[in-house]
Amino acid sequence: MRSPWIWTGLxxxxxxxxxxxxxxxxxxxxxxxxxxxxxxxxHVHVHPWSWATLSPWxxxxxxxxxxxxxxxxxxxxxxxxxxxxxxxxRRMSGPTVLPAQEVHTPTYHMVAVGIHTAIDWRHTAxxxxxxxxxxxxxxxAAHPIARYWPGWDEAAMEKLDAAEVWQPIVYMRPxxxxxxxxxxxxxxLTAIGxxxxxxxxxxxxxxxYVFARENTEQAILEALRAGRTVVYDRQxxxxxxxxxxxxxxxxxxxxxxxxxxxxxxxxxxxxxxxGLLGLILAGFRR
Amino acid sequence: xxxxxxxxxxxxAATSDGGWWIxxxxxxxxxxxxxxxISILTRGYLAPGLVxxxxxxxxxxxxxxxxxxxxxxxxxRSEITFATAVDLFFAGHAPLLLWLLASVIFWHSVDPQPPExxxxxxxxxxxxxxxxxxxxxxxxxHVAGMKRPGWCLFVQRAxxxxxxxxxxxxxxxxxxxxxxxxxx
Numbered sequence: 001m002r003s004p005w006i007w008t009g010l011x012x013x014x015x016x017x018x019x020x021x022x023x024x025x026x027x028x029x030x031x032x033x034x035x036x037x038x039x040x041x042x043h044v045h046v047h048p049w050s051w052a053t054l055s056p057w058x059x060x061x062x063x064x065x066x067x068x069x070x071x072x073x074x075x076x077x078x079x080x081x082x083x084x085x086x087x088x089x090r091r092m093s094g095p096t097v098l099p100a101q102e103v104h105t106p107t108y109h110m111v112a113v114g115i116h117t118a119i120d121w122r123h124t125a126x127x128x129x130x131x132x133x134x135x136x137x138x139x140x141a142a143h144p145i146a147r148y149w150p151g152w153d154e155a156a157m158e159k160l161d162a163a164e165v166w167q168p169i170v171y172m173r174p175x176x177x178x179x180x181x182x183x184x185x186x187x188x189l190t191a192i193g194x195x196x197x198x199x200x201x202x203x204x205x206x207x208x209y210v211f212a213r214e215n216t217e218q219a220i221l222e223a224l225r226a227g228r229t230v231v232y233d234r235q236x237x238x239x240x241x242x243x244x245x246x247x248x249x250x251x252x253x254x255x256x257x258x259x260x261x262x263x264x265x266x267x268x269x270x271x272x273x274x275g276l277l278g279l280i281l282a283g284f285r286r
Numbered sequence: 287x288x289x290x291x292x293x294x295x296x297x298x299a300a301t302s303d304g305g306w307w308i309x310x311x312x313x314x315x316x317x318x319x320x321x322x323x324i325s326i327l328t329r330g331y332l333a334p335g336l337v338x339x340x341x342x343x344x345x346x347x348x349x350x351x352x353x354x355x356x357x358x359x360x361x362x363r364s365e366i367t368f369a370t371a372v373d374l375f376f377a378g379h380a381p382l383l384l385w386l387l388a389s390v391i392f393w394h395s396v397d398p399q400p401p402e403x404x405x406x407x408x409x410x411x412x413x414x415x416x417x418x419x420x421x422x423x424x425x426x427x428h429v430a431g432m433k434r435p436g437w438c439l440f441v442q443r444a445x446x447x448x449x450x451x452x453x454x455x456x457x458x459x460x461x462x463x464x465x466x467x468x469x470x
Contacts, residue, residue, distance in 0.1 A: 106470055
């Protein structure tokens with residue numbers, strides 16, 4: 001079958017089915033004690049400039065679909081994409097977006113959450129953290145595996161607020177899990193679980209439960225500074241504030257992620273793949 | 287796809303002269319294909335919003351490719367119009383798009399796999415890059431009639447990939463490069 005119209009028709013059918021059967025999952029806000037427990041992801045990259053697939057507007061929609069209450073839209077060595085995302089999220093009644101930057105240097109990577117101007121990547125880790133704090137932000141060590149440890153000297157460790165203790169790097173390099181735990185245990189650091197989302201694995205696949213007084217940027221930053229987070233790894237091992245882990249036992253981790261597929265989305269996926277395959281082959285032969 | 291030389295030789299003779307639609311349909315198809323692939327990768331199905339957003343966000347890819355082609359187009363010896371050339375050039379993207387489709391199905395299906403799978407996926411890029419290069423080499427030789435198709439392919443790739451990496455990676459490029467080179 002060489003006619004591209006058949007394949008185009010399949011693509012249109014796939015889009016119609018996708019639109020009509022888009023699954024939704026409503027989740028009641030979770031409160032434990034005086035805190036609202038927020039599902040958050042503090043390391044979400046966005047297109048352009050950050051090697052990611054989704055644009056800021058699609059990232060906001062996807063975060064909502066993945067059941068995230070808040071996330072840090074993280075530009076690599078830039079902050080403007082995060083600011084654009086926050087602006088969009090406010091108009092789309094999306095999750096709370098915290099503008100962030102992954103300070104990507106040759107010696108360490110750090111997520112600066114809640115800043116308003118970009119951090120110079122030529123800074124040492126200690127200098128970068130000082131700048132982050134001056135702007136009222138929070139400094140999170142991003143995937144601090146052993147190769148980055150030389151970048152985290154004593155001066156930096158003294159000022160550092162938080163560290164990723166669970167993130168997808170462990171899927172590609174299993175020994176990373178031990179290194180992340182060792183780094184996190186160096187001092188009292190806020191525990192962070194992040195997806196380091198670039199588009200391949202699902203957003204929020206590793207997430208942080210934040211115990212905030214409300215779902216606002218300021219309240220989330222305050223909770224991070226105070227260390228009020230809990231993270232669960234794949235084996236349901238918990239990290240974070242021991243008192244909050246005790247309080248939330250049996251409630252966390254709660255079902256997160258995207259809503260399950262249904263017949264309509266399966267049909268859409270099948271038609272989409274078939275339509276694309278046909279168009280690719282027909283296109284070449286035309 | 288398997289005999290690009292003879293396919294291109296025939297296609298160059300059979301294709302009409304051009305017009306805006308001929309110029310645009312190849313780049314638009316590629317942008318649409320990428321957007322559909324991103325939707326399947328992200329959700330497993332085609333979400334119209336994601337596809338529309340993807341077309342806008344990823345239209346820079348075919349634009350970068352057209353820019354690369356435009357740079358080498360001066361050296362052509364064939365009579366075909368630029369619009370027709372663009373159309374035929376994008377028709378040669380089948381191997382790359384098939385690889386992307388397979389990758390998207392793979393990545394959407396994996397519930398984090400062992401590291402060996404990641405490496406195997408990375409290695410699969412090598413033959414597909416080589417084959418895509420060969421297809422485009424045949425395009426430059428048979429359709430554009432370039433005197434030095436190898437050199438033209440190199441220049442086209444250099445322009446296209448520079449633009450692609452600048453938009454996709456942006457200001458993280460330099461520190462990333464230093465990190466890879468072990469410069470502290």
